[in-house]
Amino acid sequence: MTQPFTVYKDPALEAAARDAVRLDEPRALLDRFVTLVRESGTADEVAAARYLADRLAALGVPVTVHTPELYISNPVRAELTLSGPAGIRGVHARPPAMARATGDDAVESEIVYVPSKYAGGTASLFDLPEAARGGGADDPVRGKIVLTEGFSMPAAVGAFERRGAIGEIFIHPGKNVHEGICTSIWGAPTVDSLSRKPTVPVCCIAHPDGDQLIADLQNGPVRAAMKTWLDEGWKLCPLPVVEIRGHEDPDEFLLVHGHYDSWYEGIGDNATGDAALLELARVLWGLRDRLKRTVRIAWWPGHSTGRYAGSTWYADTFADEIDEHCIAQLDIDSPGCEGATAYEEVMWMAEADALCRSSIHDALGLASERVRPLRAGDYSFNQIGPTGLYMLLSNIPIEERKRRGYYAVGGCGGNIAWHTPDDLMPVADLEILRRDLCVYLTTIIRIVNAPLHPFDYTAAIDEVRTAVVRYQDAAGAEMDFAPLLADLTALGATCAAWRGRAEADAASGPVERRRLNAVLRRVARLLVPLNYAKGERFDHDPALKFGPVPRLEAAASLAAAPADLRPFIKVGLVRELNKVRATVRALARELR
Numbered sequence: 001m002t003q004p005f006t007v008y009k010d011p012a013l014e015a016a017a018r019d020a021v022r023l024d025e026p027r028a029l030l031d032r033f034v035t036l037v038r039e040s041g042t043a044d045e046v047a048a049a050r051y052l053a054d055r056l057a058a059l060g061v062p063v064t065v066h067t068p069e070l071y072i073s074n075p076v077r078a079e080l081t082l083s084g085p086a087g088i089r090g091v092h093a094r095p096p097a098m099a100r101a102t103g104d105d106a107v108e109s110e111i112v113y114v115p116s117k118y119a120g121g122t123a124s125l126f127d128l129p130e131a132a133r134g135g136g137a138d139d140p141v142r143g144k145i146v147l148t149e150g151f152s153m154p155a156a157v158g159a160f161e162r163r164g165a166i167g168e169i170f171i172h173p174g175k176n177v178h179e180g181i182c183t184s185i186w187g188a189p190t191v192d193s194l195s196r197k198p199t200v201p202v203c204c205i206a207h208p209d210g211d212q213l214i215a216d217l218q219n220g221p222v223r224a225a226m227k228t229w230l231d232e233g234w235k236l237c238p239l240p241v242v243e244i245r246g247h248e249d250p251d252e253f254l255l256v257h258g259h260y261d262s263w264y265e266g267i268g269d270n271a272t273g274d275a276a277l278l279e280l281a282r283v284l285w286g287l288r289d290r291l292k293r294t295v296r297i298a299w300w301p302g303h304s305t306g307r308y309a310g311s312t313w314y315a316d317t318f319a320d321e322i323d324e325h326c327i328a329q330l331d332i333d334s335p336g337c338e339g340a341t342a343y344e345e346v347m348w349m350a351e352a353d354a355l356c357r358s359s360i361h362d363a364l365g366l367a368s369e370r371v372r373p374l375r376a377g378d379y380s381f382n383q384i385g386p387t388g389l390y391m392l393l394s395n396i397p398i399e400e401r402k403r404r405g406y407y408a409v410g411g412c413g414g415n416i417a418w419h420t421p422d423d424l425m426p427v428a429d430l431e432i433l434r435r436d437l438c439v440y441l442t443t444i445i446r447i448v449n450a451p452l453h454p455f456d457y458t459a460a461i462d463e464v465r466t467a468v469v470r471y472q473d474a475a476g477a478e479m480d481f482a483p484l485l486a487d488l489t490a491l492g493a494t495c496a497a498w499r500g501r502a503e504a505d506a507a508s509g510p511v512e513r514r515r516l517n518a519v520l521r522r523v524a525r526l527l528v529p530l531n532y533a534k535g536e537r538f539d540h541d542p543a544l545k546f547g548p549v550p551r552l553e554a555a556a557s558l559a560a561a562p563a564d565l566r567p568f569i570k571v572g573l574v575r576e577l578n579k580v581r582a583t584v585r586a587l588a589r590e591l592r
């Protein structure tokens, strides 16, 4: 019925860009960054920013260094003391960022073990574990210190806190403790969101210590005393940005970005990404006369210990420009890692499917698999609404990770050195980084040089419609999404027809081309929040797992909700449905 979406290509320029890739700058950056523990708000982070600025200056690429004040929580140390049948002993423990700091004031209670499962894959790291559900006055964790398996992710930490646990201990899946952050607050807190900051101390322990503790509990009650220290507050963090101006529509820009702060020396997460961004700046600067639109390249601080605080600050501070002129945002995290030859779990929004798939294929001759972007990484722009693509890119093949006995982690190409002191030079592979750079360059050139922004919003409308069908099936007769579904079907046809006409019309001259691209950006401003956001535009939803069209997601669990609660859920759903339908009408007006 509809024409397949055709992706703009410029084989000669794409090949020239890929051929221009050198590994000298990436190699030198890794050599420097491996000497820096780039915790936000520290001298090593400043040194890393200065290195980037100096190298860019040496390459002749103009750079602006912003210095925002970000809210940062750097874990310092924890003391976990156990007393039970086996006597009194201390266990090595680390507190996650943004958990409560007790200082010398220990939190002490009996341990209650709540067995849980480890995440099956990267895509389920943010899920609420089944074991964390529960509650009520006679909840066994109330007033106790809960012991459970998994990373201290915000959903689990928040759930146990609401159940009345006064402390939380997480057993990690391996021999190392992985650093992390446990708040759901995205970026700097506001007065309203501050109440979501965890109020209990949290300790993470290694798997062998967890096994020992579980064995101790078989022999009788064990009490824990938890002490945690975190260095928390507003800290000045440099944020370098490069702008490579296009020559045709320079106000329209692609934002290419990644974090340069890290846990420990963070080579695979994310010095390799920082090296990629620097090499992209060098190559694209050399090709600047052949770029039609602008590429902005940003290195974020505050990702690890500020919950994406750098990219969130940028979204807040440059909201107007992003809203009006940003074509898309492309995130670079943990590319170029050892053994990472597969593109089996790459995130991009549905409208970028044809672009990303063809870019990976044309750069490397490889097939790829899409994962819907998680509410994670530096996707701090969803509530303004540019299309988002990539986050993690190449990974060690799933089969190989199984063979190595790896468990799911959130970076380093799947290497379990992620967020540990082991994330050093052996985690990186510059030849793999070269491959990833070829993918990035092919994708970037297609985005900035395509006459029409190369995003198939009909595919995004399809994804929204499929989600609503699922919500209707789940809610049954309790909700009526039929009028919305009819609107979405019509909108999909309108969008496909619009694109067909626009492809021809864009060639008629710059005025018409610019008008059509402005329509595409406004369509994204409506569709991306519709598909990815729960809250209002220019805000930042919590770092929790959402399904597609989050406003209607409550429909999925309506049937299973307690009967007395169901009418309240339905009132909420009707209001959300009204917002969704208004958005769909606004989309239809843009495309008419």
Ligand SMILES: [Zn+2]
Binding pocket: 259, 269, 270, 333, 334, 411
């Ligand atoms: Zn990362």
